[in-house]
Amino acid sequence: MLTINKLLPRGRGLSSVLLKRAATVELDWDVRQKSRFDATDSQGRALGVFLPRGSVVRGGDVLVAEDGSLVVVKAAPQPVLVVRHCASHGSPFDLMRAAYHLGNRHVQLELQPDRLLLEPDHVLADMLRQMHLEVSEERSAFEPEGGAYGAAGGGHGHSHGHSHEHAHTHAQGAAHEHGPGCGHDHAHAPSVAYAAAPPAPRGKPLGIAVSSAPAPHVHGPHCSHGHDH
Known part of the structure; x- marks a missing residue:
């Protein structure tokens, strides 16, 4: 028996010449939704298929045997x-x-x-x-839908490749410094920049304990925030 433990969805990456030369095997849906089964290919070889649990075989997929030979799957009527x-x-x-x-x-x-x-x-x-x-x-031939979460997708899903560069830049970059021209609404809670610990006092220590939490911001004539709102 020829052991098979690898599946290439739709023969991805294989040339059409190799696929034309490959053996074939016809399987109905009852068999193809199983990850382990026995079958006989078009060359009369007995196949023992052992795929990762949850795998689903679709028509057009290619099974790769332990000796490197290929078997193209056809969905049987x-x-x-x-x-x-x-x-x-x-x-x-x-x-x-x-x-x-x-x-x-x-x-x-x-x-x-x-x-x-x-x-x-x-x-x-x-x-x-x-x-x-x-x-x-x-x-x-019967090829039912695989489900929204790809539970029966058999590796045929696709990645959207969304970029997360924006989020990473803010997480790793310097803290934003608020000011009169920053364009941010300051009615919300203090930002990370204000929540940070205050700088160490300069000069001779006066023996006064410094609180680890910053004092709340008080609006006044020298706070540099716009007050025309």
Whole structure:
């Protein structure tokens, strides 16, 4: 048995020439949502797949065997319910409403612009028909949505790469010094600059203890704050 413990989503980074030469394996959704399973590829080799827990295999992904050989995964056709809106008495919005109700029941759904696909369930089929939707039983590859948090995304998520340079600059830079031209509203609580400990007194010590907390700011003629407000 050939052991496989690595998955390349969509064959990322591999040339099309290598992918064309690679063996293939057809798997239905029931198998592909498991992280450990056995299969047989197009070359007749027995595969023992041991992926990290929580992994999901999608059609087009590439399995990498311990000997470096590649196996391209194909989503095998399987029985599914195909849901369409009624062209005579409904509208495409009916599909959105159906997806909402199915989602509330945690039903795995494949979303298409003009249809919904789900695994066979006669109770759900009856419910959808009562919502004036057309439901048919077909055979098709099934690729349900992975969820908002990528729980079943199989590594297909993407990073937005937001920059946090602004926040880091303020955290690491010198404290801002407030003044008449700083443009900040001084009605709020004292900033970090004012909360800092006062500088050590200069000159000969007078034996008077200095408080670690700064005295509250008192507005006056020499405080340098604008008072025209």
